[in-house]
Amino acid sequence: MEGVNESSYEKFFLRWRNRELDAVIMPESLYRFCEEMGGSYRSLEDMDTSGLETYTDDGVCTAVVLGEADLIEEVTGKNGEKLLLAFPDNSRHGELCETFLQCAAEMKDEIGG
Secondary structure, three states, X not given: OOOOOHHXXXXXXXXXXXXXXXXXXXXXXXXXXXXXXXXXXXXXXXXXXXXXXXXXXOXXXXXXXXEOOHHHHHHHOOOOOOEEEEOEOOOOOHHHHHXXXXXXXXXXXXXXX
């Protein structure tokens, strides 16, 4: 997490803790880092992920892959890292997850998936 603006980093985790994040688009490395920091993700097992590549964590679908954007390499320095759409399990608006997934499916060609 070198080079991350501490203020942005703190705000992100404060919003997560305060249940203000409903959906997060992040590189796979940040997904893993959030887990290490105690974050967990909503299961997508009972949601419609058709048309999207799913991402499993310990055998449970917890995100969808939006692509491997060049921007990720510029930001993280890692080539081929997956760009994920995930949902914190403590979000206030969990019922909107399927709406986000539907939107991602409709836009997958535009976002590189």
